[in-house]
Amino acid sequence: AQSVSQHNHHVILSEAASLELGCNYSYGGTVNLFWYVQYPGQHLQLLLKYFSGDPLVKGIKGFEAEFIKSKFSFNLRKPSVQWSDTAEYFCAVKVSTDKLIFGTGTRLQVFP
Amino acid sequence: DTAVSQTPKYLVTQMGNDKSIKCEQNLGHDTMYWYKQDSKKFLKIMFSYNNKELIINETVPNRFSPKSPDKAHLNLHINSLELGDSAVYFCASSSGQSRYEQYFGPGTRLTVT
Numbered sequence: 001a002q003s004v005s006q007h008n009h010h011v012i013l014s015e016a017a018s019l020e021l022g023c024n025y026s027y028g029g030t031v032n033l034f035w036y037v038q039y040p041g042q043h044l045q046l047l048l049k050y051f052s053g054d055p056l057v058k059g060i061k062g063f064e065a066e067f068i069k070s071k072f073s074f075n076l077r078k079p080s081v082q083w084s085d086t087a088e089y090f091c092a093v094k095v096s097t098d099k100l101i102f103g104t105g106t107r108l109q110v111f112p
Numbered sequence: 113d114t115a116v117s118q119t120p121k122y123l124v125t126q127m128g129n130d131k132s133i134k135c136e137q138n139l140g141h142d143t144m145y146w147y148k149q150d151s152k153k154f155l156k157i158m159f160s161y162n163n164k165e166l167i168i169n170e171t172v173p174n175r176f177s178p179k180s181p182d183k184a185h186l187n188l189h190i191n192s193l194e195l196g197d198s199a200v201y202f203c204a205s206s207s208g209q210s211r212y213e214q215y216f217g218p219g220t221r222l223t224v225t
Binding site for chain 2: 034036038042043044045046049088090099100101102104105107
């Protein structure tokens with residue numbers, strides 16, 4: 001069965017630190033990959049997405065992610081986090097149907 | 113100009129009651145979804161409708177019944193509410209031409225006491 005793993009459950013950083021959140025998926029076919037962010041008390045918002053082409057994808061708010069097919073990974077990065085990045089981050093994979101399979105989420109806390 | 117809206121935002125009710133959550137999207141999308149987010153923030157799809165037709169129905173108790181009166185609306189009716197139904201329920205929509213992106217509503221926090 002398809003699944004998405006986010007190994008970092010809770011990440012605590014100081015402002016200006018660099019961020020990398022891991023995401024691995026299990027599916028052998030063509031995938032569409034997403035990172036969503038959920039700020040406290042709010043709904044999910046799309047940060048970035050990968051469909052095809054350049055495996056390095058740039059999203060909003062300075063985030064980027066790299067698709068490495070051989071590693072079945074789609075890690076999220078940001079060179080310098082801000083307090084306002086405190087949120088829950090979800091990796092998701094869309095396989096052959098309209099279904100999005102979400103990872104369990106990573107809670108990021110950024111302290112000033 | 114809200115894209116995907118849900119009502120109510122909060123719902124507190126007692127076990128055994130029947131309740132409905134409404135979802136509307138004004139994006140012109142033809143596919144709508146219901147997701148459940150549990151207390152550990154895990155998100156799981158429940159249902160998906162395309163042009164008012166059910167296309168995804170995960171292993172959800174039949175106490176949950178989605179209803180799509182038209183392409184812009186997907187309501188969720190829950191019978192005989194149980195404590196374990198407490199969660200945040202998110203509606204989402206996507207376009208047939210760009211089914212890859214799903215746009216989420218603000219969520220409905222359901223608390224069953």
